Amino acid sequence: MRNAFADELTQLAKQNNKVVLLSGDIGNKLFDKFKNVDETRFYNCGVAEANMMGVAAGMALSGLRPVVYTITPFTTTRCFEQIRVDACYHKAPVIIVGTGAGLSYAELGPTHHSLEDIAILRTLPRMRVLAPCDATELRLALRAALHEDGPVYIRIGKKGEPPIHAKTPNFKIGKAIVVRTGTDVALISTGTIMPEALRAAELLAERGISAEVISFHSVKPLDQEYLEQACARFQLLATVEEHGRIGGLGSAISEWRTARQTTPMQISFGTDDEFMYEVGSQDYARQKYGLTASNIANKVLTALNKL
Amino acid sequence: MSQLFEIQEWARILRSRIIETSHKAEMPHLGSCLSCTDILATLYHSVLRIDATNPRAVTRDRFILSKGHGAPALFQVLAMRGFYPEAMLDEYGKDGGVFAEHPPTPDHLPGIEAATGSLGHGLPMGLGMALAGRIQGHRYHVYVLLSDGECNEGSVWEAAMLAASQRVGNLCVIIDFNKWQATGRSEEILALNPLAEKWRAFGWHACEIDGHDIQAILDSVARFPREDGKPTAIIAHTVKGKGVSFMEDDNNWHYRIPTAEEVVLSKKELGVTV
Numbered sequence: 369m370r371n372a373f374a375d376e377l378t379q380l381a382k383q384n385n386k387v388v389l390l391s392g393d394i395g396n397k398l399f400d401k402f403k404n405v406d407e408t409r410f411y412n413c414g415v416a417e418a419n420m421m422g423v424a425a426g427m428a429l430s431g432l433r434p435v436v437y438t439i440t441p442f443t444t445t446r447c448f449e450q451i452r453v454d455a456c457y458h459k460a461p462v463i464i465v466g467t468g469a470g471l472s473y474a475e476l477g478p479t480h481h482s483l484e485d486i487a488i489l490r491t492l493p494r495m496r497v498l499a500p501c502d503a504t505e506l507r508l509a510l511r512a513a514l515h516e517d518g519p520v521y522i523r524i525g526k527k528g529e530p531p532i533h534a535k536t537p538n539f540k541i542g543k544a545i546v547v548r549t550g551t552d553v554a555l556i557s558t559g560t561i562m563p564e565a566l567r568a569a570e571l572l573a574e575r576g577i578s579a580e581v582i583s584f585h586s587v588k589p590l591d592q593e594y595l596e597q598a599c600a601r602f603q604l605l606a607t608v609e610e611h612g613r614i615g616g617l618g619s620a621i622s623e624w625r626t627a628r629q630t631t632p633m634q635i636s637f638g639t640d641d642e643f644m645y646e647v648g649s650q651d652y653a654r655q656k657y658g659l660t661a662s663n664i665a666n667k668v669l670t671a672l673n674k675l
Numbered sequence: 676m677s678q679l680f681e682i683q684e685w686a687r688i689l690r691s692r693i694i695e696t697s698h699k700a701e702m703p704h705l706g707s708c709l710s711c712t713d714i715l716a717t718l719y720h721s722v723l724r725i726d727a728t729n730p731r732a733v734t735r736d737r738f739i740l741s742k743g744h745g746a747p748a749l750f751q752v753l754a755m756r757g758f759y760p761e762a763m764l765d766e767y768g769k770d771g772g773v774f775a776e777h778p779p780t781p782d783h784l785p786g787i788e789a790a791t792g793s794l795g796h797g798l799p800m801g802l803g804m805a806l807a808g809r810i811q812g813h814r815y816h817v818y819v820l821l822s823d824g825e826c827n828e829g830s831v832w833e834a835a836m837l838a839a840s841q842r843v844g845n846l847c848v849i850i851d852f853n854k855w856q857a858t859g860r861s862e863e864i865l866a867l868n869p870l871a872e873k874w875r876a877f878g879w880h881a882c883e884i885d886g887h888d889i890q891a892i893l894d895s896v897a898r899f900p901r902e903d904g905k906p907t908a909i910i911a912h913t914v915k916g917k918g919v920s921f922m923e924d925d926n927n928w929h930y931r932i933p934t935a936e937e938v939v940l941s942k943k944e945l946g947v948t949v
Binding site: 413427429458 | 782795800802804805809811834
């Protein structure tokens with residue numbers, strides 16, 4: 369995904385001389401092609417993320433379209449106040465990209481896990497929060513973000529995420545993409561956990577349950593139109609995200625449903641309210657927190673049986 | 676009238692208005708406003724290449740009051756420079772208005788470049804503006820006024836290092852070094868000295884001046900930008916509460932609001948009769 373990011377941003381920099389890339393001392397070599405387009409529009413801001421975010425906001429207020437890139441915790445929780453004040457309060461069109469989001473860097477330990485970023489960033493007025501499910505969606509998200517007049521946060525994986533979209537989908541911020549149609553349950557997924565949601569749908573199909581799978585790449589704004597009709601069509605909504613269950617997509621949809629006082633029942637898949645102290649790969653961590661196709665399918669079946 | 680005399684007049688009137696407004700609107704941070712009044716008067720009278728009738732001109736110089744609690748002084752000098760009528764300041768502190776304890780966002784008041792108030796934000800933003808000027812081929816200058824207490828913030832030094840490595844020569848920091856922060860002497864709270872040496876060690880040109888000597892302020896900014904591309908830091912030694920004998924160097928005036936009698940006394944000392 370990060371290679372797609374570097375490639376897409378390089379294309380965008382060729383087309384738009386306002387695009388500037390700020391990196392927090394990561395991606396050595398990754399941005400060589402970008403630098404070849406225009407080295408005066410690439411800044412390695414060092415291991416100093418608070419400053420990097422402020423610099424980006426200052427650039428955005430002076431007519432540029434800065435893109436800030438580093439590992440997710442350092443471009444979100446580390447410099448939250450700069451995002452809040454410099455970017456959001458000023459309506460500065462800064463694009464913030466967090467790489468290795470969720471449990472992508474599971475084996476690096478909780479300092480590098482990012483399971484709170486959606487929660488904290490969606491509290492900020494004017495912020496858009498996007499979590500594309502694959503490289504294609506990421507490319508489209510970047511292009512769309514450049515047309516926004518305020519800050520946009522994009523959380524992405526690292527590398528090797530499987531492609532989901534065979535064809536280029538119609539991408540619009542705030543419009544969910546139906547990846548697989550169904551009639552019994554909606555699996556509303558955001559970000560790179562999508563393959564597990566799709567396999568869960570296959571497992572459910574074997575048990576005679578028709579699951580619709582949706583890429584909810586926009587956690588903020590939510591696709592309210594889709595949610596309205598999903599509430600009418602399904603008995604159960606299940607949210608799936610590689611993020612804590614506190615404050616993520618599941619919470620966002622719960623809040624929306626509370627305001628609307630709508631049925632149906634909702635269950636949420638995400639990580640527990642804890643740090644992962646033991647060592648483990650991304651697959652291990654996903655299993656630990658029930659973010660696997662089999663667990664999703666089983667829990668959905670149990671929930672449907674209770675209805 | 677000479678330039679020097681005019682700026683001194685601006686500063687005298689500004690001080691009087693700041694003190695009156697503090698009393699009327701019950702705005703704190705009087706001492707912090709009075710320590711940077713001469714710097715603001717000099718910049719807005721004679722240094723900044725700005726046009727009050729075209730406040731968003733792409734090629735304008737930028738000034739950021741990073742010590743946002745000095746906003747009562749900034750609001751007055753912007754009116755004096757013609758960005759809005761002075762009568763607008765009668766609305767100071769009123770519900771639904773725009774004049775408060777800290778600067779609003781640029782789209783809410785002409786002449787404002789950044790909504791500061793949380794310390795340590797102005798320099799990174801100013802650095803971004805300075806880099807944007809260089810990238811886009813504009814020759815504007817960016818000035819950022821910091822307080823000494825603000826130099827507690829790590830983001831100030833993060834920005835200082837990036838400005839030096841990128842040789843952002845169109846960036847000028849002025850430090851209102853009044854030796855106080857909210858609750859005590861700035862040197863005692865976090866070891867600040869030697870401040871000019873710190874900036875030099877971080878790759879900047881640094882000079883020390885009397886921040887109430889108008890000619891010294893003019894001379895120091897005239898040496899900016901430097902030909903070698905290094906950014907500039909002007910350490911302006913100032914007195915908190917400058918201009919009123921019973922406020923000078925008394926940190927109670929960080930939060931205290933003057934009484935009606937104290938306003939009269941202050942104006943008498945400043946020689947302002949209106």
